[in-house]
Amino acid sequence: MGLVRSEEIESRFERYVDGLVSVIGHADRAGPLHDYLLGLIMPGERKSVEPMAAITAPERTAAQHQSLLHFVGTGDWPDDAVLGKVREMVLPAIERHGPIEAWIIDDTSFPKKGKHSVGVSHQYCGQLGKQANCQVAVTLSLANHHASLPVAYQLYLPKTWAQDDERRCKAKVPEDITFKTKPEIALDQIRWAHETGLPGKMALMDAGYGNDSKLRAGVSELGMTYVAGIQPQILVWKPGVPPGRPRRDAQDTIPVKKLALSLKPKAWRTVKWREGTNDWLSSRFARVRVYAASSHERPGKPKKEWLLIEWPEGEEEPTKYWLSTLPANIPFCDLVDAAKLRWRIERDYQELKQEVGLGHYEGRGWRGFHHHATLCIAAYGLLISERETIPPSRPRSAALLPQPALHEGYRPRGSSLAA
Numbered sequence: 001m002g003l004v005r006s007e008e009i010e011s012r013f014e015r016y017v018d019g020l021v022s023v024i025g026h027a028d029r030a031g032p033l034h035d036y037l038l039g040l041i042m043p044g045e046r047k048s049v050e051p052m053a054a055i056t057a058p059e060r061t062a063a064q065h066q067s068l069l070h071f072v073g074t075g076d077w078p079d080d081a082v083l084g085k086v087r088e089m090v091l092p093a094i095e096r097h098g099p100i101e102a103w104i105i106d107d108t109s110f111p112k113k114g115k116h117s118v119g120v121s122h123q124y125c126g127q128l129g130k131q132a133n134c135q136v137a138v139t140l141s142l143a144n145h146h147a148s149l150p151v152a153y154q155l156y157l158p159k160t161w162a163q164d165d166e167r168r169c170k171a172k173v174p175e176d177i178t179f180k181t182k183p184e185i186a187l188d189q190i191r192w193a194h195e196t197g198l199p200g201k202m203a204l205m206d207a208g209y210g211n212d213s214k215l216r217a218g219v220s221e222l223g224m225t226y227v228a229g230i231q232p233q234i235l236v237w238k239p240g241v242p243p244g245r246p247r248r249d250a251q252d253t254i255p256v257k258k259l260a261l262s263l264k265p266k267a268w269r270t271v272k273w274r275e276g277t278n279d280w281l282s283s284r285f286a287r288v289r290v291y292a293a294s295s296h297e298r299p300g301k302p303k304k305e306w307l308l309i310e311w312p313e314g315e316e317e318p319t320k321y322w323l324s325t326l327p328a329n330i331p332f333c334d335l336v337d338a339a340k341l342r343w344r345i346e347r348d349y350q351e352l353k354q355e356v357g358l359g360h361y362e363g364r365g366w367r368g369f370h371h372h373a374t375l376c377i378a379a380y381g382l383l384i385s386e387r388e389t390i391p392p393s394r395p396r397s398a399a400l401l402p403q404p405a406l407h408e409g410y411r412p413r414g415s416s417l418a419a
Contacts, residue, residue: 270285
């Protein structure tokens with residue numbers, strides 16, 4: 001029974017790879033593509049080129065290392081075509097559990113040493129929760145409550161990098177890549193997804209993006225709704241005051257934190273939003289219809305939106321705030337559920353890093369950084385498709401395909417056993 005199941009999984013893996021081969025160009029890329037994906041989904045401590053070469057070709061590791069290194073680092077194949085094929089093959093598996101509910105804007109960071117890896121800079125690193133030397137990629141994912149799949153992925157190039165011709169040349173940054181803020185990159189990705197006709201009508205974002213009123217207005221201009229995390233100092237018009245163009249010191253506006261603290265006790269209610277490991281997750285929320293005080297609203301009559309506030313029991317003050325253009329008649333529990341759907345991307349990016357080595361690329365160039373991410377997303381897409389076949393108590397990569405034997409004593413660079 002186990003042998004039959006293994007053969008069935010291997011057959012589906014081969015068909016999945018064949019689908020990607022159909023868009024990757026030259027036939028001589030089929031072998032490295034197959035082996036790179038195999039290396040990513042096999043169990044292993046590191047998913048960089050050297051250990052994957054040892055896993056996928058233990059009898060000719062040196063030659064395999066060069067083949068995979070060339071394929072991912074300098075291979076002239078299109079990331080967008082591969083990601084498009086991944087969407088085509090994986091979205092049906094996600095949508096079997098319900099329609100796409102949201103486009104989730106996010107970024108993911110990779111701590112790095114040195115200064116030569118493309119885009120590396122001292123900046124906020126979400127993985128560490130502090131300022132640190134790292135790379136940051138801006139992403140757009142399609143999600144429902146079952147899974148999420150990244151559909152756009154671009155490295156954020158800090159201004160110091162964008163204006164440094166020497167470093168750009170060494171990292172082979174394309175000439176058409178100029179400095180853009182993370183919210184500007186995110187809005188480009190949303191506009192692209194809208195033009196492409198991808199499913200979904202609601203955008204979700206945390207406060208790092210939701211604070212940007214131009215991004216929120218851009219989402220609205222596409223006819224989409226949003227649930228956008230914001231910081232407590234964001235201004236809204238005081239209830240009962242007609243909105244107009246705000247000034248920073250305007251007496252008619254109020255920070256959302258101050259508004260939240262002024263609400264009466266009866267405004268707050270406990271809402272459950274999804275089942276956790278041991279019990280339903282719940283917290284205390286309030287919601288108020290407000291006008292956002294922004295200079296980037298669409299022309300015409302301003303529109304009210306929801307201000308959603310979370311203030312857990314036992315906390316001294318509210319902990320989270322969102323603005324949302326979801327309908328005025330949306331049930332309270334559905335508004336909370338939409339805001340909390342962002343947990344999906346956080347969980348899935350954790351698995352992208354832990355299961356398929358999204359952060360393990362050791363090259364320094366622009367093309368290799370994006371090629372590795374594209375292939376990790378492809379590998380993760382396969383794991384999503386196979387989710388129902390893997391026991392929930394086991395890591396997905398460890399359960400999918402058997403691991404080939406390595407030479408005794410092999411230790412990859414970066415392994416904790418390599419010292």
